[in-house]
Structure formats: C-alpha cells, structure tokens
Amino acid sequence: MIVAKNLVKRFGNIYALKGITTEIPEGTTLILGPNGGGKSTFLKLATGIYRPTKGKIRVLGENPWKSKKIKKYIGASYDPPSFPKLITGREWLMFFASAKGYGEEEVERVAKLFKIDFLDKRIGGYSSGMLKKLSVAQAFIGEPKLIFLDEPLANLDFKNIAGFIKIMRKIKQNNESNFVIISHIWEPLLFLADWILVIADGEIVLEGDVQEVQEDVKSLFKVDVDINEEQDEHA
Numbered sequence: 001m002i003v004a005k006n007l008v009k010r011f012g013n014i015y016a017l018k019g020i021t022t023e024i025p026e027g028t029t030l031i032l033g034p035n036g037g038g039k040s041t042f043l044k045l046a047t048g049i050y051r052p053t054k055g056k057i058r059v060l061g062e063n064p065w066k067s068k069k070i071k072k073y074i075g076a077s078y079d080p081p082s083f084p085k086l087i088t089g090r091e092w093l094m095f096f097a098s099a100k101g102y103g104e105e106e107v108e109r110v111a112k113l114f115k116i117d118f119l120d121k122r123i124g125g126y127s128s129g130m131l132k133k134l135s136v137a138q139a140f141i142g143e144p145k146l147i148f149l150d151e152p153l154a155n156l157d158f159k160n161i162a163g164f165i166k167i168m169r170k171i172k173q174n175n176e177s178n179f180v181i182i183s184h185i186w187e188p189l190l191f192l193a194d195w196i197l198v199i200a201d202g203e204i205v206l207e208g209d210v211q212e213v214q215e216d217v218k219s220l221f222k223v224d225v226d227i228n229e230e231q232d233e234h235a
C-alpha cells in the first residue's frame, strides 16, 4: 500500500528521515516513536505535502508529490490542526467535499458520524477538542481508500476518545478503509492495528505484524516515573 525506498527528508542541516526503506501493507498501521523522531515528516511525504530530498515513496502505486489522482483516494488529518479562523466548520468540510466531487450530504454524513454539532460556528471560536474533531472529520470526507491520522486522540476527552474508537472499530469490521495512524496514546488503538512501524531519530527501529512486535512495543513505550524518587530541588 505504501512503499518507501531510501527515503530522506532534510530541513537545512536536520535530517528528519535518514533514508528509510519500508513496505506498509493494507489494513491499519500504527506509527509510533519519540518526539521529533520523523513520524509526521513521513506522513507529510506520504500525502504529498513534502517532496523527498532523496529516495522515493509510492502510495497506492502513485507518487504523492506529483499525482493529482491520489488526492481523491486519500484523506489526511495533520497535527497540530490548522484552519482559517473566519470560516465555519461546514464551509471547511465543504471545501474538501467539493474538491473530491461530493456535495453537502457528504458533509452531513461525516458530521453525523463524528457527532459534530458545531459546524455552523466560526472555527476561530472552537476549543482544542473541537478543532481536533473537525480535523479528523476532514480526513473521512469522500470515504477515501486510505486515511492518514496524525494524533487523532490529542485534546479529546475520555468520552470522545471512546467515541472515536467505536467509529474505528465499526469501519474496521466492515473493512471500509485502510489507516495509517500516528499516536502517542497508542494502547487504546492497539487492537485496531495490523502493522506497527516505530520511527526514532529519522530511522526505523522496529516494524512488523502487530502480533509479532507488540511485546517489544509494550516494553519500549511505557511511562517510567518513580513517584518515590527524591525531587530534584532545581526541577
């Protein structure tokens, strides 16, 4: 579904990706890794926002930097979300719907799916959770074959996290779409995943079928704080 070969992305003297080679299969893939590791850069290369410095990436057989066709088959939500403040959520989603050849019914379908009841308010007045819900909803417009979600659970309360997971479970049961999800809050999403990719310091440090790598993932990513440890007086 996604193939990367010696993929490099450099920003000035920072190598965000140092030449990664991978093949992501169909299904749901979780991309994990520490802050600044290169996950969002990979997602932006896969959705054609960035052009590779070197190497290549193909998504559904297409070059995402060049292909116009691919935009119809993919949906994406970036983190942090960024929107024009003066338009309404409905106008924003309508922009995506019409770009993909859909009308108002598609905006209504997605708003209903995510229980969004604030679409007619200007985006400038949204809370962080509302911004995140709008950003995730935009990725689902037009029922794309492949949906990229960067931190879909960030800023959501527990009720909305549960709501999102229920939606994802249903979509997965019906085999409606493929997903690539970046999330620091990965535990509640693990049961959805088929494949895991761990990117750290611009390189792939672990990848594989979820059944095979989940124990390694559990030991790599845990919050390690000793509450009995003496406080550093300068902290």
Ligand SMILES: Nc1ncnc2c1ncn2[C@@H]1O[C@H](COP(=O)(O)OP(=O)(O)OP(=O)(O)O)[C@@H](O)[C@H]1O
Pocket: 011, 014, 015, 016, 033, 034, 035, 036, 037, 038, 039, 040, 041, 042
């Ligand atoms: N547009 C940019 N300009 C300059 N440097 C960038 C840009 N985007 C990313 N970087 C740098 O590339 C590296 C990888 O960043 P990236 O956002 O891909 O990491 P990440 O794994 O998504 O991190 P996080 O978990 O913190 O979101 C970081 O050092 C970051 O500062």
